[in-house]
Amino acid sequence: MQKTGQHEKAFNALGDPMRRLIFEKLRSRPLSVADIAHGLPVSRPAVSQHIRILKDARLIRVRRSGTRNFCEIDPDGVLAMRIYLDNFWDTALAAFKTVAENQTDDE
Amino acid sequence: MQKTGQHEKAFNALGDPMRRLIFEKLRSRPLSVADIAHGLPVSRPAVSQHIRILKDARLIRVRRSGTRNFCEIDPDGVLAMRIYLDNFWDTALAAFKTVAENQTDDE
DNA sequence: ACTTACGGTAAGCAATTGCTTACCATTAAA
DNA sequence: TTTAATGGTAAGCAATTGCTTACCGTAAGT
Numbered sequence A, B: 001m002q003k004t005g006q007h008e009k010a011f012n013a014l015g016d017p018m019r020r021l022i023f024e025k026l027r028s029r030p031l032s033v034a035d036i037a038h039g040l041p042v043s044r045p046a047v048s049q050h051i052r053i054l055k056d057a058r059l060i061r062v063r064r065s066g067t068r069n070f071c072e073i074d075p076d077g078v079l080a081m082r083i084y085l086d087n088f089w090d091t092a093l094a095a096f097k098t099v100a101e102n103q104t105d106d107e
Numbered sequence C: 001a002c003t004t005a006c007g008g009t010a011a012g013c014a015a016t017t018g019c020t021t022a023c024c025a026t027t028a029a030a
Numbered sequence D: 001t002t003t004a005a006t007g008g009t010a011a012g013c014a015a016t017t018g019c020t021t022a023c024c025g026t027a028a029g030t
Helices: A006-013 A017-025 A033-037 A044-056 A075-103 B007-013 B017-025 B033-037 B044-056 B075-103
Strands: A060-065 A068-073 B060-065 B068-073
Touching: A006 A044, A006 A075, A006 B017, A017 A044, A017 B007, A033 A044, A033 A068, A044 A060, A068 B075, A075 B068, A075 B075, B007 B044, B007 B075, B017 B044, B033 B044, B033 B068, B044 B060
Parallel strands: none
Antiparallel strands: A060 A068, B060 B068
16 A cells, blocks of 8 residues: 655655755754755745745655754655656556567567 | 856756646646646646746746647756755765764774 | 638746755754 | 845746747648
């Protein structure tokens, strides 16, 4: 009973360029919200809102430390997308084969 | 020199629920535009517009046959996303390790 | 030639989304 | 305790996006 689409929210979250940018920033190391906002062409509250969406999609995790919120990649959401795409890939290629066979249906 | 982000358009395209639905419909077999629209809660022109975006993202291909346009999965866009995520996965996990090591920095 | 099926495009509208500026709460430093 | 740093949330606005209807072109069928 897999709860329909953990990947749905993830795709939705990464559908936005700014969120992909934030996601990329966290690729190599955890950063505080302010750190993330620094250098981005949007305000800090805007970043906060993006962070919530990324968190809901389980693409990042937020860990509080003092007054700062450190964000880091959450493997769960990333894995969900990988699994979905890997699975999609397999069935799509299988379908391709079937079509090819039916097309070369020659005996 | 990889041309910055073939995956960008793909993530953008799959960021929309209706486009994910269309994408899913094509998973097992090619379908005409009308076939895709049939059963969806939106008009056929709406489907046409989604198809263009999916095509631009190289997630689907369109092959004309008589008066019908058959859509099918394009492995290119899917592969681009897979490669991006696989790569992301690797570097993110490597970063996790580094953090863990520095955290247990006890001598 | 007429008609029907298929489907792309444009214009306009409605809903959603992303951003900003407030404002407030919490924690650490003075 | 006062002050500064950090950051979440709300309200409002602007831009984008997705949808519809209308229209037109092309290819098959009659």
